[in-house]
Amino acid sequence: MKAIIYCRVSTTKETQETSLARQEEELLRLASTYGFEVASIIKEQASGYDLEREGILELLDLIKDKKVGALLIQDETRLGRGNAKVAILHCILKENVKLYSISHSGELQLSESDSMVLQIVSMVEEYQRKIHNIKIKRGMKRAIEHGYKPQRNLKNQGEHSGRDRKEMPIEEIVKLRNNGLTFAEIAATLRGFGITYLRRQ
Known part of the structure; x- marks a missing residue:
């Protein structure tokens, strides 16, 4: 399994560089113990209360x-x-990434309060996702009641007709997926914008 090592100290003082080096060394040993392949090592000197950190943003991308x-x-x-810790933990766990720590000598055990939050x-x-989808559905229903005809998205209907090829909004789909929506929710969202992919009857 591939793993990422993340080390942080709170200030840019030279004395903190020793702490960074020690964290890296200990975490490399932990990776070796569990047979992880280290894909990346991220080290940074920044406050833990700050969300705008290059290292943590790189971590969330990886x-x-x-x-x-x-x-x-x-x-x-x-x-x-x-609050920064809770927000970052949420982003990490949502990606089904397991956390291992030196302090727990293995897989991290969250406190009861952190788990509850x-x-x-x-x-x-x-x-929030459900409310978003309900609002889209309600908006489409009202639009249809006021004369909007979604079938007009398909042209050349007739005995020997097919339908025009529609371009998939790839960037929008990727953005919605990165926001945690399921494929069913993404399909519902796209239908709300009149983007449908109907089979020929």
């Missing part, structure tokens, strides 16, 4: 690669502090 299955850290506070965040996010 974990979208489904070949990366684990993230190795010294402890969860290396990812962030306060993350469950609430996931629940809220799911309901």
Whole structure:
């Protein structure tokens, strides 16, 4: 399994460089213990309360690669502090990436309070998606009631006619997928914009 090593210290003082080097060394040993292939090592000197960190943004990009299955850290506070930590943990766990830490000598065990907050965040996010889809469905229903005819998206209908080839909005689909929507939800969203792919009868 491929893994990413993430090391962070809070300040740019020279004395902190030793801590970064120590974190890297310990996490490389942890990776070796579990037989992980280290795909990337990210080190940065920044406050854990700051979300706008080059290292953490790079990390979030890398974990979208489904070949990366684990993230190795010294402890969860290396990812962030306060609300920033919860937000980053949510993004990581949503990608089904396992967390391993030095402090737990293996897979990270979240505290009861962190687990509860993350469950609430996931629940809220799911309901936000449902509300979004309901609003699209209601908007389409009202548009049809006011005379909008979605079938006009198909041309040349007749005995020997087919339909015009429609270009797939790839960039929009990728964006929706990256926002955590399922393929069914993406299809519903596209239908809300009048983008349909109907089979010939």
